[in-house]
Amino acid sequence: MLRLHYNLEKISMGMVAAIIVVASIGGIVEIAPLFTIDETVEIPDDLRPHTPLELAGREIYIREGCYACHSQMVRSLADELDRYGPYSLAAESAYDHPMLWGSKRTGPDLARLGGKYSDDWHVAHLIDPRAVVPASIMPAYPWLTGSLDTSLLQDSLAVLARLGVPYDDEMIAAALADAAAQSRPESDGAEDLRARYGEDVPVSAFDGNPSHLSEMDALVAYLQSLGRLTNAAYEGLAEEDGS
């Protein structure tokens, strides 16, 4: 062995090839099966993709680095189930490019956040967390009341569709209308949006002002969608309880 290595050390391309081979094995064995084993991700029938407004909110969540302090992955541990709710399923992030599971909980996990608080609470909390939770160390985001830039939204849906997220042509074509409609409860567009994405999609003047489409609208819409894209996690838990 030592002799072999003694000779290998003299051939630079030999070392290069050896390093590539040795360093590839682990990745191939561990990652490739995740794409081929079907049980890895079972897509539930009721799973919907994010609406355009929620998607825009997700981009703001990414832009502001909320993921640096918040995870979105409830682990299968008793205290996490009690604190946050049912543990996260792979399917719930199946359409998430990229996933936002996070790695640090400076603030609480947000995977089961949708519906936990009112829109008003979120707006007040994001503008000044300490006004709502005095001991909070979360940063304030007052600038989110500015207008939402939707110029890339349609293309974003189109790109995601190419990557396998089930946005159809109609959804892509209506992206801008749908984004506006989701924050205007009284409008006709709201019905169309629900027809496309499902009856459960929350339609609301998230920031309280239906006439202005703000970044706050988008981010709060996204926060309210967390854990609400499918019921699979809750159903799975109910089944386990029943057995």
Added chain:
Amino acid sequence: MTGTLTLRERQVALALAVLLAVLGLVMAGAARQGVMALHGVMAIALGLGLAFRIGGTLDDPAPPRDRLTRYDDGPTRFGIIMTLIWAIIGMGVGVWVAALLYWPEATPLVPWTSFGRLRPVHTTGIIFGFGGNALIATSFHVLQRTSRARLADSLSPWIVLLGFNLFCAWAVTGYLLGSTQSKEYAEAEWYADLWLVVIWVLYFVLYIRTLARRIEPHIYVANWYYMAFILVVAMLHIVNNLAMPVRWSAPESFPIWAGVQDAMVQWWYGHNAVAFFLTAGFLGMLYYFLPVRSGRPIWSYRLSIVSFWGIVFFYIWVGSHHLHYTALPFWAQTLGMTFSVMLLVPSWASAGNAIATLNGAWHKVRDDATLRFMFVAAVFYGLSTFEGSFLAIRPVNSLSHYTDWTVGHVHSGTLGWVAMIVFGAIYTLVPQLSGREHMVSPRAVEWHFWLAVTGTLVYVVALWNAGITQGLMWRAYDENGALSYSFLESVQAMAPYYLLRTIGGALFLTGAVICAWNCRATMRAAQGEATDRPLAVQPAE
């Protein structure tokens, strides 16, 4: 910088600088506004700045005839300066974000000073800016000295360094303006990633071409590690960053990976960024500078072979230990855990080999702060790898994951191991490259050493306490079977630890500032160049 270039090389350099400016113009023109336009302008500025600088020297005298009989140390010197600049940026921002967790209102209410945007500036500034520049700079030095040959050509080292720093600058300014992929330690957007691929290929080609000129038949161990660093980082970077831009003219993209596959790819990348960026490369540094400084050969050649291949093989598997109890399939978690534990063997073999090398030179460790930096680095390397294997064990991880214990662990590695070995290497190199016996102020090195060690210990101990406290509070139940603490109570419990870690970080930063000052003074007081000479016969140009 141009003094060692021939006229022909200066002409090529000028053309390349203009090309860079044109590339920037195309980028800025296509994007029109926003981050990508700014990045185009930055490329234009760099391109034009270089063009003027080089253009002004076209009539200068040709380099000394004997330039090929010397080592090419200019790039190394520049790389060290960039290392120190990024150290101050990266650590400065680190102390700032640490302070924000204690005092969240310390930041003015404007977007770019927000915690979430500054945090990747800190990580990228340290990993790529500080660590990357240190690795490239020292790799040039080590490669030439162990091959006893000059770098294969005089231009590509500069292209690699300048291009790499442009990548870093694009990345961090992008985050401040809200442009990020959100993939940890790979936040830079698609065009910056593509740029880095080009630079990295040039780096690899330069490395191999220079190795091909070596006169010593064997490739020295340090070079194996630098090669593993270059190759595997390329592999990780490309696979993890595969993404589809929303538009060619927009700084926004979607990774092709989604959900659980994305998580696995991300942590395969993330942990191997630790392995091949923050470990393999720096082990290369250790394997060269420790023997040089202590004047002792590496203790065991055999052990270095075993630990090298062990590290290259085992590390790649361990990323999934970041995903225990998540939606990642159980078998993958188990593989990650198993290999993480096995990884301790080659890791401790390396650390042990380093410490055993110092046998017989302990009096030097006592007297020479530079060598002490390297010794402490090896000790922290051993401690952090032990802690890492421990934290990867599933039940331990159930407590530590998501808490500040992980952050503490990372910093025992980055402050205690990576930064210490870099400082050790810098304090060895800077006087040598300045033709001097010692740094201008050996006392300042001593001060730096104690500030760095104290800072690291304060930081790490504070976050051990923080993390374990968090983990225990989150899982505590009262006698009625209800959770004992609200999340907010665990946040409040962190305050003293967050204050302490800020202080620890500030001590460490102070040391780095002293180091930068001392290096600057030493370079200014240079008494010539490095005196050693290559042995390899250089092909005529």
